[in-house]
Amino acid sequence: MRGARTAAALAAAAMIVVPASAEAAAAQAHVPAAAAAASPAKVANKLLRAWLRDDRAAAAAVASPAAVKTLFAYVYRAPDEFNGCAGNACRFTHTSVRVPGGLNGILMIVSGGKVAKVYESRHVTAPEKAAQYLFAAWKAGDRNRGLEIASTGAVKTLFRTRFGGAGYIFQGCQAERGGRSCAYSYEGGAMFLHLRGSKIRGYEVRSISYIAD
Template identity: 70%
Template sequence: MSRRLTPGAAALAAGAALMLSQAPAFAQAATPTQTGALAQAANPVPVANPAQAHAPAPAAVARKLFRAWLRGDRAAAAKVASPAAVSSLFAYVYRAPDRFAGCTGNACRFTYTSVRVPGGLNGILMVVSGPKVTKVYTSSHLTKPSLAATSLFKAWTLNDRSRALQFAAVPAVKTLFRTKYDPKGVTHTFQGCSAEPKGHACAYSYEGGAMLMHVRGSKHAGYDVRSITYIAD
């Protein structure tokens, strides 16, 4: 006996067949547009920090501080430099350097082309961090040979080459920093300074020998360490 489908049953069967024929569509791969959207949701694009994105270049910050110093404007200087940096710059005893020597990384220099000042720094070095100068190194005017020697030695113990260049010529700094200071190593004892041809020799003794810092200059022009030699017992 043949089976008959009532109109209602026929409609249900047709609907089921339609649903079955559409089911594989849900297993199909997402469209390119959908794939991109999913990828962005899973790996969102990092948003730049507004402060970093708009941070001024080190050269621009250094120049602003330099101009404020030239005007004698401490208030303007304080807007682009730390209090310590402002104090260091406004305590500088020499006339303003005549050349902007550019920046290496975040360290910007202003140097002299027509005069000589003690030390290898040859002017002013500014360390910039973000929108402000955080540290200032300057050529120093030291009125005693012993101050040049002890100041250089202190910079060595701090492993601070820029500081060392305030008190010594480049060759002397290179010689000293060939060896890193070891606080647990041999003890250096300052023995004072004595006259030698063209200047003074300031000695640091240690077990097995001594380090001689050869200082040149005058009380008027200022002293700096020009070279370093070592002697063995």
């Protein structure tokens, strides 16, 4: 009889402990998830502060290696203003200095509690390289990359159509009134990228035009 009662007591205790353990496990599993769910704005600002302190270790704790490498290569002064986040894309812009490109500063893409990618205004000292950089962004379908080196208007014009595949031939750059013009020819016409800037200030694709044969 005593053995039967003991077995019954153990069975009852087991029925109480198992749900409690399950709840505890669920609670423990929930805590890290909640802790990891820092807002994109908080993560982006942590990375920016680490960069301002020149603290690569702190930056690596909140960003991918590629994002850290890109940000720490930024050649301009720190942006003056935090413009908030649109979804997981957080932007810091300049208000006191003119930099090339419609991005006007730094854009951080946050994913999984870390900054996965950084876009930034580029200092490109040759018009040919600036034109080819924008062309590569268009080919990749990456508007943010295009805004690193081109005005908002130029990017809007270029990205109205998708990259059409092979057939574009880079024809180089030549002087034009107010700056430089770089051309890509293709069957049936040509595309001209109009750049402004200098080797010291960096070049920016300001506008785009087309001609038909």
